Amino acid sequence: MSTRAGASVIALWLVVALSADFIASDLPIAVRVDGETFVLPFWVRPARLQTETQVSLRGKAEWMVGTLIGTGPLQTLATSGATRTDPLPWSPDERHWLGTDDIGRDVLARLVHGARVTLLIALGVVLLSSLLGVTLGALAGWKGGVVDLLLSRALEIASTFPTIFFLIVVVAALRTPSVGAVMLVLALTRWPEAARLMRAEVLKLKEIDFVLAARALGASDARILVRHLVPNALAPVIVSSTFAVGSAVLLESALSFLGLGVAPPTASWGELLQQAHRALVTPGAWWLAVFPGLAIASLVLATQAVGKGLERRFDGRR
Amino acid sequence: MGRLIVTRLGLMLPTFVVMTAITFAVAHLAPGDPLQLSDDGQASAAAVDAARRELGLDRPLTARYVTWLSRLVRLDLGRSVVDRAPVTGRIGEALPRTVLVSGLALLLSVLCSIALGAFLAARQRSAAARFFSGALALASGVPSFWVAVLALLLLATPRGLELFPLQGLSSGPGAGVVDLAWHLVLPVFCLAWPTTALLTRFVREGVSTALEQDFVRAARARGIDERRVLLRHALPNAMVPVVTVIGLHLPHLVAGSVVIERVFGISGMGLLAFEAIGTRDYPVVMGVATVMAAVTLVSMLVTDVAAAFVDPRIRLPGSSS
Numbered sequence: 001m002s003t004r005a006g007a008s009v010i011a012l013w014l015v016v017a018l019s020a021d022f023i024a025s026d027l028p029i030a031v032r033v034d035g036e037t038f039v040l041p042f043w044v045r046p047a048r049l050q051t052e053t054q055v056s057l058r059g060k061a062e063w064m065v066g067t068l069i070g071t072g073p074l075q076t077l078a079t080s081g082a083t084r085t086d087p088l089p090w091s092p093d094e095r096h097w098l099g100t101d102d103i104g105r106d107v108l109a110r111l112v113h114g115a116r117v118t119l120l121i122a123l124g125v126v127l128l129s130s131l132l133g134v135t136l137g138a139l140a141g142w143k144g145g146v147v148d149l150l151l152s153r154a155l156e157i158a159s160t161f162p163t164i165f166f167l168i169v170v171v172a173a174l175r176t177p178s179v180g181a182v183m184l185v186l187a188l189t190r191w192p193e194a195a196r197l198m199r200a201e202v203l204k205l206k207e208i209d210f211v212l213a214a215r216a217l218g219a220s221d222a223r224i225l226v227r228h229l230v231p232n233a234l235a236p237v238i239v240s241s242t243f244a245v246g247s248a249v250l251l252e253s254a255l256s257f258l259g260l261g262v263a264p265p266t267a268s269w270g271e272l273l274q275q276a277h278r279a280l281v282t283p284g285a286w287w288l289a290v291f292p293g294l295a296i297a298s299l300v301l302a303t304q305a306v307g308k309g310l311e312r313r314f315d316g317r318r
Numbered sequence: 319m320g321r322l323i324v325t326r327l328g329l330m331l332p333t334f335v336v337m338t339a340i341t342f343a344v345a346h347l348a349p350g351d352p353l354q355l356s357d358d359g360q361a362s363a364a365a366v367d368a369a370r371r372e373l374g375l376d377r378p379l380t381a382r383y384v385t386w387l388s389r390l391v392r393l394d395l396g397r398s399v400v401d402r403a404p405v406t407g408r409i410g411e412a413l414p415r416t417v418l419v420s421g422l423a424l425l426l427s428v429l430c431s432i433a434l435g436a437f438l439a440a441r442q443r444s445a446a447a448r449f450f451s452g453a454l455a456l457a458s459g460v461p462s463f464w465v466a467v468l469a470l471l472l473l474a475t476p477r478g479l480e481l482f483p484l485q486g487l488s489s490g491p492g493a494g495v496v497d498l499a500w501h502l503v504l505p506v507f508c509l510a511w512p513t514t515a516l517l518t519r520f521v522r523e524g525v526s527t528a529l530e531q532d533f534v535r536a537a538r539a540r541g542i543d544e545r546r547v548l549l550r551h552a553l554p555n556a557m558v559p560v561v562t563v564i565g566l567h568l569p570h571l572v573a574g575s576v577v578i579e580r581v582f583g584i585s586g587m588g589l590l591a592f593e594a595i596g597t598r599d600y601p602v603v604m605g606v607a608t609v610m611a612a613v614t615l616v617s618m619l620v621t622d623v624a625a626a627f628v629d630p631r632i633r634l635p636g637s638s639s
Contacts, residue, residue: 173348293464301459
């Protein structure tokens, strides 16, 4: 995948995630029913539409601007106005483009809304862990001595100890984790990389003339670090953060796959794959496994392509 | 070298204590204890209290950790809170399964990645090399558990080809080596996949860097044939990062892959830990954590020593020679 293609794929998923409600929802974007007009009812949730769905409104409404997919991520068979009689899960048809799961929820709708959770967690994890890593790495590189020794040991352990084990223990401790909690826990396992890169860069830069000059001019430690060292040392961290988005997506989906991600019934890509695994018992439901996996792979590969592009850009030798 | 290893071992002890203490604290701070989670409402409050006292759950956390640590010195990991089986026994059952599966996977990926990496570096412009490079890039972005689910769907379910078994490592008691191998194919392949993608990148980078250096040019100038140049001169120089990556992978060898073990129903270390945490079976959780912490520390040391062994230029900090 080229850098540009990668960036496009990421942008596409971001748009999907941001506009998930406009793509797949139980209520329409706008509707006029019984002489009353409702705009964005899926956000406002007016009392009049409490028991309605896009399917039930279709007959009554004077006019309606529906969403691309007429069902929401949590809508089961009972409310989606289905007419098929074969047992669930249903294979893809003209109503459910990517099929349904074993209680009749639309896979495409869940995929679109799952993008929101997955992307939010991945981006949040990378942001948090980069902040933590940059701060600790810069401090260790600049201060040296005991601070550096302690951090180096911690880094060594954190990067060798099996991440998933730590994750399972912490997430199990949280019982039903929220998006923020999952983000924080994943960030705790991803900071060492940023810290290591930052430390190495600061060690390299701190004896270079412009830093010595700043010091000679009487700049304080904090000013040298924040204004001179960190901005110049950031390039490798930015490159690795881009790759880290991909691995955060993988890690989040692995957690959800184990049933330890964001609490159900919220959809995330890993949770969709977990459904696919469960459906192996009633085999043949290939659509449950194929599409969420493709979504994960496309996003991870896209971040890797962009990461490689950035690497080439920052690295003058290539 | 000997003195170095002794110093490193001395440094490991406090690290080990910190690592297990953190796991101990996190695991025990989780809401709910094993009695609460297995309570069916039948037991009287007094009986629950008695059981709690018997298991030591009424004592403060630090006291419990010290007790746990002093037992560990005598190599006693305690008994499972859930079924009272000795933890060492449970680990003794799970560990061989995990080591078998992940050991084979690591072996497979090391062999494949050395061959593939050397090939890709030597024939950068060939069509085959381009194909494999693309395939590797793809492989590194695809979640292994997705591949595992797809493989089961295609090759193990009645609607698919039914070439391989769905679950476990054995068809029943008394099943032979062939049966075991048959059960191992899919899990080993799914585990080896991402590691191979990672390692091949390192080997390719290493070999292609080495191929541009003077000693390789000198070897070629002496008329040594290209094959020998690649295998005897360039390849050994690409081994240091490979040894490091393998070393960093050792803890995972023991931890197993929870996800892969779950997909294939292999009751190894990953699944053991996963289920123990679900039931708040603290002794089992701590047992697995102990084994993992120990292997993590030892593999860090082994990696350093092995890297120095492969590349004599590396001088370890603290070595006098």
